[in-house]
Amino acid sequence: MSKVALKANNISIVFGGLRAVEDFSIEIKEGELVGLIGPNGAGKTTVFNMLTGVYIPTSGTIELRGVDVTKMSAHNRVKMGISRTFQNIRLFKRMSVLENVKVSSNINMNYSIFDGIFKTKKYYEQEDKATAEAMEILEVLGLSEYVNEQAQNLPYGKQRKLEIARALASHPSILCLDEPAAGMNPIETEELMETIKIVREKFNTAVLLIEHDMKLVMGICEWIKVISFGKEIATGTPDEIKNNKEVITAYLGE
């Protein structure tokens, strides 16, 4: 139907003697909403780190929109259309909300240092465009009233949303969310579910979601991959996963 946004072929990574992730493969089409779950220590975040370029896999390849990015550094990979949020919030704390989002817009700008210092027409064009875009994203995520606030002063739930907003500003074709509901109460989680749905429709991006909150994952994901001890144990729709014996064993034991 649609094109492949992200494809990983048999990626593995070894830390010392530890095989943290082994032969992990995934193929996400444009616009899909996919969940990645597994017990603590299964290697979910390690997979994320490989996909986004924090770690380079020991073997296997990663493609973004058909381009091989396996050896590409993290900041270059953002330009290829992948962006992420972090499990423990990593905002630019002392910058304003708007500036936080605009950091990600930097990759869409190409004015020179001369343009920057003397504020030429090009500078204003690109900066204005970025500001308008950032405002739009903040509006969708319901953060427009905090635009000039320092990021560290936002309440926890809003900080999570700001991280998503920041990730969206680089026009990703796939957005990786690392436990976005961690530390949220049920009402906030519900709100987040809505947000993710809206974001996906509005910005036309695929979403890969790591989450422990089963209600969230089962509620919105189209299909789910389960890993345990670095190995894939199941793939399927939420209903299939719920009734999968291996998955239940991995989570609850024999």
Added chain:
Amino acid sequence: MLFKRMNKRNLVSTLVAIVALLAGCIFVQNGESLLWTKIISKILIFSIAALALNVVCGCLGEFALGHGGFLLLGYTAAVLIATFTKNMIGADFYKEFVYTTRGGLQPLGYLILTSDVLIAAVITGLFGFVVGIIALGRLKGDYLAIVTLGVSLIFVNITKNIPALGGAQGINININLGGSPLIYGIMLVVSIFLILTFMKSRFGRATLACRDDNIAAEACGVAVNKSKVLTFTFSALIAGLAGALYAHFNAFKPIEFGQDLSIELLIIVVLGGLGSLTGSIISAGIIVFYNLWFCTRSWVPEFFASNPKIIYGIILVVIMLFRSSGILGTAEFSWDWFYGLFKKLKNKLIKNKKETPKEVE
């Protein structure tokens, strides 16, 4: 284009402030007091140097201990270039077209002075670029501080031991172009302008992002290493400018460069507030004023007068204990704040007037 977006009141206020600063410089320059010329000059130059260091320590969030070395580099480069040009063009020409009879400068003199200083700054910037590439890509935090310290020691020792570059006494400058407070004032305005616009651009945004979180910056598409090297180069360039300006004033001796200067600059930046340009300028004023004015008074105890630097340690300890963010923290001067202050004062006065009758009743 440049000032298109500024509101009219702020634009006018800024221009007035700049004119006032430059007028003040001219006033001091034409005055009789050598001491005050020296104080104002040094405040202006130290402000530029402190701003340069603040770009690295405050805006980039990395700890650099070697900016004294960059000042020395700018100084040496400026002296060498100035000597070279003078030898090329010839002293007679200088007598006729560069100096006025009273020892001041003709327009051509100002041109030569400015280009000399700017070229020296660019050369220092290039050195900063090399140091940045070597040090910043691999190191951060304490390690970077140690490397920058080492680099500045290298600069200092090289110039001390190669006679052509100055030797132990420093280069004896006979090419003094009569750097004057006016030039320093203009250069300070230029530096402030450069830093402010740099920080407002995408490069500055990347710099701040690196300060707050390297990993997140990388994940947002910021090339962290490149961005750091660029900012460091920029900072070195401004520091070189300060050093080059230092070269053209009789009253300063090159022997003042070295580790002490690096530390002094760091104290200025910490005292003013890491990340606050305004704070750096204010505290540069305080430190220089203390050094050159307070310590030379006859009523100051002999102990202080002969050991002016003893206060630095006390300042650091007190600042860290009671106000670790410095005088201004990260706050900046803005015209909105300035005029807001007036409004508050006015409101207070009106309130007081209204309240007084009630008390009488």
